[in-house]
Amino acid sequence: MTRFTPYNTFICVIVALGSYGYGFGFGVFVSSVGQPGFFMDLGLDQTSDYTARVMGATFSLFAFGAALGGITQGWTADWIGRKKTLAFAGITSTVGAALVAGSVNVAMLVTTRILHGFGLGMILCLVPLYTTEIAPPKTRGIFSGMTVIGYGMGYLMVAWISVATYYATNQTLQWRLPLALAAVGPLGMLVGLPFIPESPRYLCWIDRYEEAHQILQRLHRDPDDPGNSLAEAEFIQIKQQVQFDRQEKAGYVQMFKKPSWRKRSILVMFLLFASQSTGVTGISNYLVPILTNLGFEGGFPLIIYAIYSTVGTFFVFVVTFTVDRVGRRRMFLCCYPLLAVVLLIEGLLQRQYLGTSNRAGNIACVVMMNIYIMVFQLADSPTIIWASEVLPTTIRAKGIGLAIFSMMSGFITFSAPGGLAFKNLQWGMFLIFAGLCVISAIIIYIWASSPSRHKFLLASCTAIPETKGLPVEEIGDLFGDPVVVHLTQDEHGIVAEKADVPSVEHTEVVMEASKA
Structure with a gap:
């Protein structure tokens, strides 16, 4: 079985700097709205509807840009390659972070x-795309x-950095420094590429x-x-499968025409x-105002947001190192x-204690939010x-983009x-999200149990197969x-038949007649 080597670890660290940049860049605005200097420098009233709309627009337009980036890399990653697209994404996000940090007004x-x-958004697609394509089957979940x-x-670091800058005497530094540090991850990735x-x-x-070999x-x-028979066998498998798959057109439209591709595309979306x-x-976006409403000053x-981020990140590690088992x-x-x-x-607790001075009740709300982020991760x-591994190489970039x-x-x-x-409904928002989770659970477990009746949903328990350990x-x-x-079962040989595939000697590469 392939082990983590210093070379593999180095590669993972370099590309993870990109996703670190996403986490930091996403989380930095969440913490910035908790800094007094942010509102003072931009002339915003924390309690006004206008400020709430500005915050909503800023979060949403960031996501709009990320969505466009995801779709764009679906073309560029196939056109100029994974590495060059990562470089372009790194440059774009670094420049973007610098401009955000230097913003002089709301517009x-x-x-x-x-x-x-x-x-x-490009980086968020490219990192799992790249790591999936370099990983051996048995440890792909870790990669x-x-x-x-x-x-x-990224979430973790920006949360604790923002705690530190909150106590800075320079109120402009409080929020601009974390925004500027959002460029560190993409820059580090660019240096290592x-x-x-x-x-x-x-x-x-x-x-x-x-x-490739x-x-x-x-x-x-x-x-x-x-x-090195694993690498030899995997090379033959990759080469022949890619040659076969690229006979099909690999555009966004084709992904929804071919039934097996449509099924996977709809599932990942x-x-x-x-x-x-x-x-x-x-x-997460409005946690700081929520906590303020709970009486924390x-x-x-x-x-508390930093602790919330720490708990969530810990469970990310738990998932990463257990998902292959x-x-x-x-x-x-x-x-x-x-x-x-x-x-x-959480909603019922906030209904009872929101706006009260009941310290125990407010702390219970915070504890439940930390339990929430554990389960969410x-x-x-x-x-x-799962989304980055279920699509073939020829449409993988586009599938992750979707x-x-x-x-x-x-x-x-x-x-x-x-x-x-959150300003108007407050605790009622948690009940809305609870209801949406119930709907998602119903779709995942029950709906499309009859594929002939619901063939375009395909989100039943049987429609989401296990992929761990599979090439x-x-x-x-x-x-x-x-x-x-x-x-073969030991991954050191190749055959054309799947059923009851025997193991072979590690130094052999066996290939039977292909049915392709």
Whole structure:
């Protein structure tokens, strides 16, 4: 089995800096609205409806930019390659972060957040795309999980940095410094990009087989396998499957014409939208004002937000290092009903204690919100891993782009009205999110149980297969696509038949007649 080597670890760290930049860039505005200097410098009244609309617009336009970035990388990642697109995204998000930090008025802040979001939206797609395409089958969850670890660490760092800057005597520094530091992650990724390889699957797609072979040899080197037969077998499988898959047109329209591709495209879009319907965006974006309404004053809302981010990031690590054993399907299918229960309890607690001086009741609300983020990460973290691995190489970039577009559509849906909604409905918003979790759970577990009646939804329990441990090229078999070559059970050989595949000697590469 391929182990983590210093080289693999280095690659994961470099690309995770990109997703760190997304987490930091997303979270930085959440914490900025908790800084007194932010409102003073921009001439905003914290209690006005206008300010609530400005906050909603700023969050939503960031998501709009990210959605456009996700769709755009679907073309550029296939046109110029994964690495060059990562470089373009890194430059765009760095420039965007600098412009946001230097904003002199509300109009500049709102518009530059679109550019910042565009670059970070590309990165959010490209990191799981890239890590999926370089990972060995048995540890792909850890490799792809670096995406969620990266942006979890971004949330964590910006939360605690904002706690520190809250106590700065310079009120402009309070909010501008964290915004400027949003450029650090993309810059770090840009510095490291020349030292990491292009995706071997992309190289096979553009007929650069020798280069792809050399990269796989280095990526999947196993000290216990002198012949490096895993890399040899995987190279043959990737080469032949990509050659077969690219016979199909690979545009956005074709993704919804071919039944097996349509099924996967709808599933990844549904799961990423459903993750936003849990309320995570609205709750996280407006957590500081929510905590203020619960009676926490001064720097305490920022400290509680930082603890909330720490708890969430810890459970991202838990998911990343267990998902290859527990499985993706079980983790995100089991948690939607539990999320509904947690949100219901939170709403009822806030109904009872919001606006009161009952310290124990207000603390109970905070504890329940931390339980909420624990359960959310167990449900959500595997979705980006699953979404990035279920589509074939020829449409993977576009599929992840659609997934992130859907996620950002959910972001806008629940963020644009969020400022006014939390201001007016308060605890009632938690009941709305609980109801949406129930609807998502029903769709996942029950709806489309008869595919002939609901063929365009395809979100039943049976429609979301387990993918842990499977080579990326063999996942298509779960959706009815032909698989040209299968790896043996020990992954060191290849055969054309799937049933009861025998193991072979580690130094052998066995290939039977292909049915393709």
